[in-house]
Amino acid sequence: MLEHGGNLRDAALRFGRDDWLDLSTGINPHWYPAPALPGNAWHRLPEADPELALAAAAYYGAPLMLPVAGTQAAIQALPRLRMPSRVTVAAPSYAEHAHHWNDHGHTLTQTSYEALGAAVANSDVMVICNPNNPTGASVPAAQLLQWADQLAARGGWLVVDEAFGDTAQHNSIAAHSGRPGLIVLRSVGKFFGLAGIRLGFVAAHADLLRDLADLLGPWAVSGPAQHIALAALRDRTWQEHTLDQLLASGERLHQLLAAHDIHSAGTALFQWWSEERAEAFWQHMAERGIWVRLFKQAARGIRLGLPPDEEGWQRLETALNEWTNKEHT
Template structure:
């Protein structure tokens, strides 16, 4: 299994600390307050709820969406829907895409964002994360739709992972997801801070959604997850307030890093930068009880999520100060 953020048990075991400030993911640290659940949510088999799909379509602006047990479920399943294909995955990006497409007989190629356009004409599938995790790079909707059209002419796919798209709605191509050749992934784990629900959505041409649903099988999303997510997707006041707060916190993080000589890129939910000594920086923060995400390979550097409160911000500032003045 690939390494990801959020592995606090590993941190505690290695460093012998129990009190951690977890900045290793890009998950909103002040997530949606889950409502109380009716008793039958735990008793009944989780048949698909049309209200969940309607709420998701309204929030994401999509014509149709298939709920899945986190976008990870779709990432692992989509490669099984195609015969052996030439697949280009943006690099660096969320590593599970390349990991999944590298199986099932596909020919995998990794390409930097600047080379994705050139890769479209000699690929059957192109996968792009937009905004990118971890670097924050973006591709315009117009360009994505042009790529999808070129791929669709040959029966190909453009897979657009918009897991961090809630803070950049103008970048989304979800409203066009019923077009042939375009597949869009959305997640409630990041912006809504509900990663534990394991819930995401796939937008695609109806035939692709049907094939994906058949392969995933019945009861793909739990009943409690459907109830909580429906409430979150309908709560416009919380969504608007959270978007505004995350934009403020993202700017605060970039400013804080800049005062310590770190020029970071990313999204409001996370910041990343190339670091000359990423292992040493990671170890330094860990010894202050702060868990960040260390990237050793393609995106060699550090990624930081947002602290949940003022105490967390002060703790991070102290650790950054001691690093920059070492």
């Protein structure tokens, strides 16, 4: 399996402590307060609740949406719905996309965000995280729709992973996902802080959603996950408050890093920067009980999520002060 953030068991085994400040994911640390479950929630088979798909379509602004067991389920399944194709995956990005498109007879190319426009002509499928994980880079919606039209004209797909799109909804293309060849992935885990319920949505043309549902099979999403998500997707008051809170916290994190001469970019949920001494920074933080995401490959750098409380912010600031002092001695 590929490495991901949130692996606190690994942190505890390696560094022998249990007081971790986990900044290794881009998940909202203030999760949606899950409502009480019906008494039979764990007894009944999880029939698909049509109200959930309707609530998701209203929240994300899409014509049709299919609930799936986290966007990971769709990422693994989509490559199985096409004959061998020329696939371009934007890089660096969420590694599971390239990992799964590399199978099933496809020819994979990983291309920088700057070179995506030139890659359209030689691709049958393009996969883009927007905004990107881990760098926060984004492509304007108008540009994505132009590429989608070019690909669809020859039977191709544009897959846009908007898992971190809730705080940048103005740049979402979910509203256009009814057209053939455009597939948009959305996640409940990031903005709502509900990664544990394993729920995401796919917005696409009805024919593709039908094929995907057939491939994933019955009972794809648990009953408790459906119940909790339905409440979260309908709770406009919580959503508006949380959006304001995350935008302020994201800017606070950006400014905190800038005060330590770290020039970062990202979203309201995380910051990322290229770091020459990435392993040393990761080690420095881990020794202080702060778990950050280390990227070792071509995108050599660090990603930081949001602290959950003021004590966490102070812990992070102290560790950054010590890092800066160490670097300047």
